[in-house]
Amino acid sequence: xxxxxxxxxxxILILSSPSGAGKTTLSRLLLQRHTQLSLSISATTRPxxxxxxxxxxxHFVTKDAFATMIHNQALMEYATVFGxxxxxxxxxxxxVLAAGGDMLFDIDWQGAQQIKLSARKDMVSVxxxxxxxxxxxxxxxARQTDDLDVIQKRMDGARQEIxxxxxxxxxxxxxxxxxxxxxISAIMTAEKLxxxxxxxxxxxxxxxxxx
Amino acid sequence: xxxxxxxxxxxILILSSPSGAGKTTLSRLLLQRHTQLSLSISATTRPxxxxxxxxxxxHFVTKDAFATMIHNQALMEYATVFGxxxxxxxxxxxxVLAAGGDMLFDIDWQGAQQIKLSARKDMVSVxxxxxxxxxxxxxxxARQTDDLDVIQKRMDGARQEIxxxxxxxxxxxxxxxxxxxxxISAIMTAEKLxxxxxxxxxxxxxxxxxx
Numbered sequence: 415x416x417x418x419x420x421x422x423x424x425x426i427l428i429l430s431s432p433s434g435a436g437k438t439t440l441s442r443l444l445l446q447r448h449t450q451l452s453l454s455i456s457a458t459t460r461p462x463x464x465x466x467x468x469x470x471x472x473h474f475v476t477k478d479a480f481a482t483m484i485h486n487q488a489l490m491e492y493a494t495v496f497g498x499x500x501x502x503x504x505x506x507x508x509x510v511l512a513a514g515g516d517m518l519f520d521i522d523w524q525g526a527q528q529i530k531l532s533a534r535k536d537m538v539s540v541x542x543x544x545x546x547x548x549x550x551x552x553x554x555x556a557r558q559t560d561d562l563d564v565i566q567k568r569m570d571g572a573r574q575e576i577x578x579x580x581x582x583x584x585x586x587x588x589x590x591x592x593x594x595x596x597x598i599s600a601i602m603t604a605e606k607l608x609x610x611x612x613x614x615x616x617x618x619x620x621x622x623x624x625x
Numbered sequence: 626x627x628x629x630x631x632x633x634x635x636x637i638l639i640l641s642s643p644s645g646a647g648k649t650t651l652s653r654l655l656l657q658r659h660t661q662l663s664l665s666i667s668a669t670t671r672p673x674x675x676x677x678x679x680x681x682x683x684h685f686v687t688k689d690a691f692a693t694m695i696h697n698q699a700l701m702e703y704a705t706v707f708g709x710x711x712x713x714x715x716x717x718x719x720x721v722l723a724a725g726g727d728m729l730f731d732i733d734w735q736g737a738q739q740i741k742l743s744a745r746k747d748m749v750s751v752x753x754x755x756x757x758x759x760x761x762x763x764x765x766x767a768r769q770t771d772d773l774d775v776i777q778k779r780m781d782g783a784r785q786e787i788x789x790x791x792x793x794x795x796x797x798x799x800x801x802x803x804x805x806x807x808x809i810s811a812i813m814t815a816e817k818l819x820x821x822x823x824x825x826x827x828x829x830x831x832x833x834x835x836x
Contacts, residue, residue, distance in 0.1 A: 541820070547833055573834055584818045585826055597818055604815035607795045607808055609752070615796055622758055623784055 422613050423536055424450070424516040425605060426507070428526050428582075429598075431542035432572030434553040436588040440542065441520050443595050448602070451516045454507055457483060460498035473503065491521070491528035496567075500525070511536060516602065523578035530581065538605050540598060541582035545589045547572075633824050634747055635661070635727040636816060637718070639737050639793075640809075642753035643783030645764040647799040651753065652731050654806050659813070662727045665718055668694060671709035684714070702732070702739035707778075711736070722747060727813065734789035741792065749816045751809060752793035756800045758783075 431437040445451055457473040459480050468474050475483070480499050483489050492501030502525065510517045519525070526539055544550040550572055554565045579585055584601055588594045605611065642648040656662055668684040670691050679685045686694070691710050694700050703712030713736065721728045730736070737750050755761040761783055765776050790796055795812055799805045816822065 543830075543833065576830065576833060579826070579830055580820065582820055584815070585820045585823060586818060587829070597814060600811040600814035601818060603808060603811035604795070607751075607797055607812060609791065609793055609796045612796060615790070618798070619754075619787065619790055622754065622787060 422514060422606075422611065424511040424514050425602065425611075426511070426517050426519060426529070426534060426537040427451070427598075427602060428519045428521060428529065428537060428539040429542060430522055430526050430539070430575070430578075430582065431588075432544065432550060432575040433568050434550045434557075434572065435542045435544040436553070436591055436594070437520060437542050439591060440588070440594055440598065441518060443591070444518060444598060447595065447599065448516070450514070451518050451602075452506075452510050454502055454517050454519045454521075456500050456521070457489070457503055458498060458500045460500070490532070491525040493522065493524035493528070495522065495524075496571075502529075523575055523581065527578075527581060535610075538584070538601065539582040540584045540586060540601060541579045542594070543576065543579065543585060543587045544572075545587055633725060633817075633822065635722045635725050636813065636822075637722070637728050637730060637740070637745060637748040638662070638809075638813060639730045639732060639740065639748060639750040640753060641733055641737050641750070641786070641789075641793065642799075643755065643761060643786040644779050645761045645768075645783065646753045646755040647764070647802055647805065648731060648753050650802060651799070651805055651809065652729060654802070655729060655809060658806065658810065659727070661725070662729050662813075663717075663721050665713055665728050665730045665732075667711050667732070668700070668714055669709060669711045671711070701743070702736040704733065704735035704739070706733065706735075707782075713740075734786055734792065738789075738792060746821075749795070749812065750793040751795045751797060751812060752790050753805070754787065754790065754796060754798045755783075756798055 429437050429441060441453065445453055455469065455473055457475050457480060459475060459477050462468060462474045466472065477499070480501065483501065483503070484492060488504055489501035490504045490507060492499060502519065502521065507517050529537055530539065547569070551569060554568055586594050586597050609615065640648055640652060652664065656664055666680065666684055668686050668691060670686060670688050671683070673679060673685045677683065688710070691712065694712065694714070695703060699715055700712035701715045701718060703710060713730065713732065718728050740748055741750065758780070762780060765779055797805050797808050820826065
């Protein structure tokens with residue numbers, strides 16, 4: 415089984431959620447638990463914030479550089495959010511998948527929709543919901559990084575993001591971070607066991623029947 | 626989440642495999658681990674063997690009684706194997722699913738195919754493969770319950786069963802029983818998180834957006 419799986423391409427795991435639903439913490443814990451999982455780093459024209467590291471949090475690029483990436487089809491998806499452009503560089507994703515690793519995409523519904531429309535069979539999408547809007551508001555306030563009208567804007571953005579829940583394969587209500595982590599891990603395990611994803615099963619079966 | 630799931634119907638989990646691939650042990654361990662999971666007991670016209678309990682291993686019925694069940698549409702599926710009839714009584718399955726429990730079906734490809742053709746959305750099918758035919762033969766011999774030409778017949782039956790692997794949603798190579806158990810558990814967890822299976826999500830989302 416291990417031998418065959420090494421030859422299988424990896425999965426694209428898309429996590430989307432409104433801000434404050436716990437996606438960033440979940441992503442961090444998932445990357446710790448699953449060593450074969452890498453995080454896709456988005457490119458953005460948004461200004462670098464204090465504490466952010468170029469190449470780790472984002473690839474910070476100019477608007478001209480971003481336009482060039484679009485022109486060269488070097489982005490798998492891109493979108494404009496609050497006036498800033500965000501996109502997913504294609505090359506690192508293809509390299510990880512070809513080596514049998516999995517790629518975690520922390521992107522919004524616009525990005526997920528573009529990747530879905532490209533009809534990629536290696537994509538699995540999970541939408542993370544907050545248990546309630548009150549809880550979402552509390553989490554946004556607890557961060558203390560945003561002032562109140564930014565929080566209001568994010569609550570409106572959250573409602574818009576949530577309205578796209580029906581475009582995802584799986585939906586998780588994040589009440590307990592460890593339960594949600596187990597649930598996403600189960601989704602990854604299950605998706606790799608799908609008959610249609612196990613590229614080398616026909617050869618294994620042939621060997622079995624001839625053996 | 627718990628509250629909403631209680632209102633969801635359960636899953637039909639179909640496990641098929643050639644004899645000797647470990648399905649019976651896996652089923653027993655699954656039932657121990659998942660208390661919400663019940664085993665569907667097949668009806669059969671096959672004679673009761675020493676040690677078998679009526680109503681636990683099978684419902685042992687006459688050919689006439691079996692024919693009546695077919696006539697009354699009281700069976701979800703039925704098939705003839707080695708000259709004996711086997712079928713799945715419908716009523717207990719519907720009762721368990723309606724109460725939010727899950728039902729485990731230990732049936733062959735013929736039964737799985739009939740349930741699949743009925744287009745049940747609550748069905749998830751898993752095919753269990755042996756790591757090799759040599760290992761399958763060793764397991765059949767180790768049982769010491771069958772003589773050699775029965776074993777030969779079962780090996781031929783195994784090849785025929787295996788030839789239907791492509792009709793299943795998931796395929797597991799049973800190299801390690803505990804790993805296989807974890808994999809089937811992950812499949813159950815993941816399938817319940819599918820957006821399309823969470824019947825009450827639209828109401829939850831409405832509440833979220835209006836809240």
